[in-house]
Amino acid sequence: MPAIGIVMDPIAEIAYKKDSSLAMLWAASARGWDLWYMEPSDLHVANGVAMASMRPLRVFEDPNHYYELDETQVKELSSLDVVLMRKDPPFNNEYIYATYILEMAERLGTLIVNRCQSLRDCNEKMFATQFPQCCPELLVSADNARLKEFHKTHGDVIFKPLDGMGGSAIFRVKEDDPNVNVILETLTKFGTQTIMAQRYLPQIVDGDKRILMIKGQPVPYCLARIPSSGETRGNLAAGGSGRAQPLSDRDRWIAEQVGPTLVEKGLLFVGLDVIGDYLTEINVTSPTCIREINAAYDCDVAGQLMDVIAQEKGWS
Structure with a gap:
């Protein structure tokens, strides 16, 4: 057995x-x-x-x-x-x-x-930068002057740590925000800790989509995590609500771009985070949202994963 x-x-x-x-x-x-x-x-x-x-x-x-x-x-x-x-x-x-x-x-x-x-190599925010054709404008740096210049260029940006989860310590900084210096000093620990800056994507109002990938292939449905009122984060852990929906053509294109690398790296079960038309993160540790997608579309995402595991082990 x-x-x-x-x-x-x-x-x-x-x-x-x-x-x-x-x-x-x-x-x-x-x-x-x-x-x-x-x-x-x-x-x-x-x-x-x-x-x-x-x-x-x-x-x-x-x-x-x-x-x-x-x-x-x-x-x-x-x-x-x-x-x-x-x-x-x-x-x-x-x-x-x-x-x-x-x-x-x-x-x-x-x-x-x-x-x-691959769990060690593929930081969930840095890994996404391997696919620049899929990502919004972004910067990874500990240099506050460089980060402030990115903010000046784009006007409305997200600053976030590279090791956060569940939407923790994510800041939206609009143009002329008087707190930009203290936010950057706090996140970078006065220039000693590397963070990520991304151009703010207004499509977040339609949800931060979680696309589940099984051996490089996308599940046909995703979960759009909708921010609560007054929030810019769609994470369920940050109070967002989930809405399952079919993948768009752009979602499938992003999956095609990323999928072969996932297979090469032995990443059998992965969650892509997509806002609007842009890849923002690749979750490799313990992706979630299986249950919500199963309930909405009467599918069996976990069963698909077990079928792939059986194939990998030669049991089928």
Whole structure:
């Protein structure tokens, strides 16, 4: 029986109604695969062998009883056929150490979704800059003078840290904003921390679209995350609301531009963030929005991902 592990934040604390990792677990369980649950602190290396304290897991589509865990077993990570790395950011040293441990199992044949090297290489904001034909005008820098010149040129810009998630610490700075200096000093820590500046995209009022990619191919529908009143951020974590919709021709073009690189890098499940006609971020750590798209269009995004995993492992 195939064995699939998941490294995630505490399962008892997830949001049952919208958690994408739970959708993946349901899809794997429906295929009869054995499930094993881990949190990042369960990973360890003993005498050069990647190990984990893992627990057999069963999942149910019942909001009052959606999982059961059995007793912990200490096993080699390479005993698992697949591991889903679904730990949410922050992407810090602890996250990196977890990828080092998972990579030891990867070298022995365990499929890690997504590939460990690519999780480390593909910063979710910087990675998008590899596709300049898809992006709005942007600047990555720690130099406050250079950032202020970008602001002067474009008049209305977004400043954001490179390691944020959920819309945290994102600032919209309009022309003649008296706070531009203090915002930049704060975000760059007086010129010692690199940030990103992007031309403000007014199409954000129509939503920050999350396009899910499975082995380089887009799911036909996306989730447009609409900012709440008075907000410039569409992130659901920042109070935005979600509206599922079909991909536009431009969305599909962006997916075509990015898709081959995702396949090359072993990034099987990725979320593209698109505002209007422009790619703004590429999420590789723990993309979400599966549940909202499934509910709106009666599709099975997690099932599609499991089919691809089965193909990668030669099970189909």
